[in-house]
Amino acid sequence: MSGSTTGRTDATRDRDPWRVLVNVAQIPETGLHREITADEATRKAMAAVAELREVISAHAAFDLQPKSDGSYHVTGRVQARIGQTCVVTLDPIENGIDEPIDVVFAPPEQIPEMADLVDDAEESDEETPDPPEPITGGFIDIGRLATDALFLGIDPYPRKADAVFEQEVEAPDPENHPFAALKALKDNGDGKKPKGG
Template sequence: MTAAWSGMMRLGELSQGPRTVVLEPDAEQRAQIARQIDVVSLPALRVELEVRPWLDGAEIIGRFQAQVEQTCGVTLEDFEQPLSGAFEVQVVPAGSPHAPDEDSEMELDLEAPDPPDVLAGDAIDLAAYVFEHLALEVDPFPRKPGVNFEFDAGPEDDSPFAVLKRLQDPKG
């Protein structure tokens, strides 16, 4: 994520308790986001975040509503569609006792919650987390509503073996 759109919050701001943050990028920022997530355009994006203290870091609970314009993979026509998503992320500062140990082997458990992200400093770029989860929600093979892909194989080509069999079998 580039610095074109950011929503920075310092961990110290949470000493007063949970914070509600609303992020709405302007038209220029949405255009840059659209290029980065490979959509035609991003006419609308509104994000509501609740950031609250969690251990010695923060927990970010976010919900976003967006309107994306994509190109249909069947008709090649551009169309708009709504996109929404929700996410929950925990972050801790570097050196936290709750940070995952980089030297130990990580055990893969698909049912376990993700380990917390480790911050480089004492600030959280909330927009970066939104960007990441927005990109994951974009359909990589968009199809305009109501459009069906109908495959027409065309005339059946003879395999080389079928041609050889006909040459050997005069009745074929």
């Protein structure tokens, strides 16, 4: 059993179904490469949170690189296979997910200062990086990073490749248009004066 699931409550799993913690103190100056694969229990929990039929497989690879200012640049990729239901035919289908990950983590006390730099870049129309994520208790949760990226890659309207939504098209009624009533009034009164006029 993976150490990432030890001692976790169901409530914790509901919020963060895939947790894999990396101690930043153990990341060497040259960086750290980690690969993680979700076990069956984790995949079931992820499917429940994302309201998917199933998560068939989920694998992620990360490179964690320390920077001179005490922050960590985390790059990687999550790849998964998920089971969904076609919105057109309601048939079960499978979809692949392949999402890149590029995030900076920083000690919480540094984040306000780094966020100010992001704001300054926005005001000067420079390309703005995303504000950093906080390092919590000296750990970076790469499992949560992988989960967030996986959820981001889910197609909210999955459909089979050959599924076509056919809507019934009715022939337009020539009498049913905005000027039909006006035309009827004109036809009835054309060339005739009202009685008693």
